Amino acid sequence: DTEVTQTPKHLVMGMTNKKSLKCEQHMGHRAMYWYKQKAKKPPELMFVYSYEKLSINESVPSRFSPECPNSSLLNLHLHALQPEDSALYLCASSQGGDRLFFGSGTQLSVL
């Protein structure tokens, strides 16, 4: 199994809602990532988890809250988002190092 699975594929939320994005991998990878990609822009790193511990936070606003319940799962909790947070949110995993496997992403729209 070489897939990173993200749910939901699409999400529309209001600025007062709380929602969560989910990511799962069964490749035994020890590192998992959240990237954000705006339309026609490259992905930008948000968070890195290594061995289930947060190792990199790229100064992301606190309305984004990551969680790594176990080595296969990664969540991104969303609260009080702004319309400019609308983007494709990509999860990735790797066996350490830079060979990242990306999921198909969650397309988020904030109204």
Place this chain on the structure above:
Amino acid sequence: QKEVEQDPGPLSVPEGAIVSLNCTYSNSAFQYFMWYRQYSRKGPELLMYTYSSGNKEDGRFTAQVDKSSKYISLFIRDSQPSDSATYLCAISASNTGKLIFGQGTTLQVKP
């Protein structure tokens, strides 16, 4: 100056053509170089991974890194319509999954 520069295109070629995609970077500390392919509404897919300088070939794809010029290239031989996608170069200094992506070049291969 951006850390990675990539011409966004679009680039349109006839089927069977040789395609050359390029990126330049500014920091000589970067050691890890990747090319990702991204289809519309999908996550990036790792095509090529190179450490330091040199060439790497995989089927119709060849990646080149010239550290003296801070220049990386991806060549696609015998291009196919299925190669139509956005190609993103990515670089890293630390092998921690903290990738810096180029803008991405949109490629269209016409039958």
